[in-house]
Amino acid sequence: MNDLVSRLGFDSRAWIRWAFPAVLIIGLYLVPQLSGSGTFRLGEYEEILAFLIIAVALNIAMGYGGQYILGITAVFAVGAYGAILVAKYHPQNVGLVAMCVVGGVVGAVGGLIIGLPALRVGGFYLALVSLFAALAIPTVAQQWGLVGADTGIPLYAVEGWEAKLGGETLYVIVVSLVLLATLFSWALVNSRVGHRFVALHTSPQLASSIGIRAYRTQLLAILIASAMAGIAGGIYVYTQEFFAPGSSSVQFAVLLLAGMTIGGMGTITGPLLGSAIILGINQFFTGFQQYNGIVFGVLLLVFAVFLPNGLMARLTVLSERLGIRPRPPSLTSGPALPAADGAPPPTPGTVVAATPASQLPDWPPVLGADNSSPLVVEGARRAFGGVTAVDDMYLTITRGQVHGLIGSNGSGKTTLLNLISRFYSLDAGRIMIGDTRLDNQPPHAVARAGIARTFQSPKLMLRETALENVIPAVELRVRCTGAESVLRLPRGVRVNRQARTEALEILEALGLQHVIHQQAAALPHGTRRLVEMARAIALRPSFILLDEPAAGLSPVELDLVAEVCQNLARSGVGVLLIEHNVPMVLSIADTVTCLHQGKRLFQGTPAELRADTSVASVFLGIDEPLEASS
């Protein structure tokens, strides 16, 4: 059993995570038995089930992908109308499957129409446009004769229409469709596609730095969610045999959002749980329907303020405390260290001293390996308002060498790194690798060309484990199609496993084997830096840009970083090392550039720098030459 479990890509934690959704789904199957009511109630249950599918869809787009399609009910309505119209005009030939297909296609188109223009500008517009669409579509439908205006389309009254499935059979099928949707969403989230969603949601900069194309990824999230919402529309009209403007109002969108908040977004079960609760209350406590809004409003408010991560998060914590779910393993050794000023606070309790493999493996470049030219910065200039951060900069990063970049705070080091990795644009100058210009490409293209980077403050997907943080970087080079990965087709399974294995190897090489299954949020600062470094290495880049990797590290971790830099250089990678720790830089760099106020103050070997007293006096304000560490 454990074999099967690990082959599908779980770790032992996830094993128990299945308990919640399993119980929920089994409960859904049993509802008719338990409540004992007749067939007429089934229709109401099926309505809720259709909505649950929308909740799953919204969770994929919003909870994981960070795309705020708040008005997804508009897509649902459009899909539903599409399906019911097709059924109205071809009542003999259309069944559940056809309606789902039509609904899905129409929904997907609808989602694209809403999403495409909004995406060009930014996520906020998606929320605005989709909400407006959710408002507009019922209003338009009320006036449009084709869709029955205010009264809608009563499919049950259409001649020739007969639902071939009904009663308990239909109910079981619909629950199975919910199960299918849930399984799909699990499969998606744990595939290369899902990894891209989460990376993008966490931080567009993080995503770009591992080569993820933001626009495409966002569009895909919207497309998938819209298709699912459209399918839900098809299911809805098949089971209810009716659709009117009132079937999908903005109120309903609010209820859905409420369900997601209460259940907790970003987990598989959360939205199911929350939506089932909310929709259930709405459906069945009709006595006080007038006061529904107040109840929901207060409930929502309480959750938003006190339980922002929803019930699922609370239940998870509770189950860990009660011992039902094992806590992630922790290992304590070495001194507890304070975080660097300004760094995000690490959670106490788990401190790991890095115990690297005795010899680091080779990491020859894979991305960008076809070129053998160095990375050249020519005449770079960048100003912000009245402050010139970088001026007249010339720098060459040679493959196979460590290039140290030092300078006081504000001297332009990080700006230069951001210019190379294209997070800022140049005001003047060029950045080239051989004949290829880098400075006119988007940041994800630069990553794909083989330039990896770390950040001054480590950017990790905090809810994911250390392993899950490194895998997406490997997935940039180890390829298969999204579909193969999601649907677990043979090549997809192979590639998924290969990505996982490679990520594991790199983490082990850096001595992080003890934390691979720990959530990044629980890792102390130094470990997070190392995980981020592992991610950059996992790209197997030709150049790696490290932004103050030593800040806040223990002496052991510092040594590791130094060794890693040298190993990368030995493997043929060009390393740019920005650091305040001058002795460390001097001990491992082949070339050193010293910046001061955005300009290049010095460039040469460490020996030359040590001998140059003028640099020392300007830079550090001291009169003796710089000493290397012993």
Place this chain on the structure above:
Amino acid sequence: MTLFLTALFAGLAVGSVYGLIALSYTVVFNSTAIFNVAQGDLMMAGVLVSYFCLDRWHLPQIVTLFVILAVVVAISLLEERVAVRPFVSKPVVGLGWFIATLAFSLVLETVASIIYGQNPVVPIPGALGSGTITVDGVHVATKFILAFVTMIVILVALEIFYKRSWLGTAMRGVAEDREVAALRGIDALRISRLAFVIAGVVTALAAFVVAPIVSADVSVGLTYGLKGFIALAAGGFGSLRGCVIGGLILGVAEQMFDLYVSSNYEILAGLIVVLIVLAVRPTGLFGRTAVREV
């Protein structure tokens, strides 16, 4: 031609209301970095109060105005305390503030529908009576003029406030860097509260001038709220003048759509305005692009 002019003036009037809502959003956003989803519902509450005062209790216009101000500002402050303050002190991450203000709007709507019921609110006589001014053969209702003038006055007042007064300058500072403001002794929480009071006043005035112009019902809050956002987007986030221009554009677009295309589908005008804005000038007419920092 007269049809066109009539539609134009009507559009400018309704557009003024959208502009006032957009101004309210901006005032709140500038000091708290959140958008108050319940702003439209606050206006709707004001409209209801207006109806009760004028139509049921026959209070004089000036008293009505003050009652509306009192009620809307009170609800605003309540919302700030309950739904906004927990999020203002934390860095703005995630949907928390959105959900909280949405929840508040839900409660507000429900309470209103319990008090009033689901029927449309009957338009009531405006403050300047039901008279019209005739210009070149075109009749312009005085209530239209009142709406437009009110918006202009508020715009000017806000601009003066932000530029000249201690508090206004402090609010601009807080909007840019809360931490530095705190180090200079500027209490960010008090500033947020004040922002809600000001936004409440602007919204109350919007309610006062819109009540005679359009019929509304208790569910209209979200519609006005969304249209206020579209006005904001068209005019450019962060610009007071943008709010006004954006509102007017939306108002006029709707009326023109009514006149030349179809009055049934008027709501599509808003969607079209948004899509055009997104396609042509995403930052809005007066918007500025922010400097990104990594």
Place this chain on the structure above:
Amino acid sequence: MKTGEPLLVVSDLYAGYGSLKAVDGISFQVNEAETVALIGRNGAGKTTSLLSIAGLRYGRFPGSVQLAGAEVSTSSSRQIVDAGLAHVPEGHRIFRSLTVEENLRLGAYTRRRAGRKAAAGTMERVFDLFPILRTYATRNAGFLSGGEQQMVAIGQALMAEPRVLMLDEPTSGLAPVVIRTIYDAIARLREQGLAILIVEQSVPRALANSSRCYVMERGRIVISGDSPTLAQDEHVSAIVRGTEEVSSQAKTG
């Protein structure tokens, strides 16, 4: 002016997240008409200490901060400004969308009851200290150079007429000429009686411009003394550059 009474007295200050203390129990004082330097490596806890003293708290811990005798360890940042302490954070942070004049005026926000004339008077004194700001008075602060922005930041803090001034790396990334201007201004402020605490990255600069100095490492003060004496001590430089570990005082476990 001779060094006077202690205006800022910090005892057992802690600050941090959860059980991880960025500031692990430090005690020091700054007297009237005195410049004290606080140096240490990046990550030693200097910035967190100053922010904590200024009222931007990180958790609740025992310890005390006294300003001219008054206990302010639980006061809000607003109350601390009123009590006479002003902190200039690192990175020449000002309100870039406001003009220089508006920036300075906001510095006097807590004294706005005294009226515009009073604020104008204080602003004149700031212009005396940094004459170049007078020429830029109506310019948007975002268009000034880094050094000029830093002058605005310091001037803004001075508008509240503090008795204690804290500066976090006020000269980082600035040209030598500008550094000189700022340190000259700081010397003038000291002569006027201010108690000044400076965090500096450059050890020589810190020691040359202060009368006493504290060295922080891993959240604790590990060395303290007169600046001239410490300037002879090679350990100080080495600790700050990270080439020497502090042994017995370091926390373990």
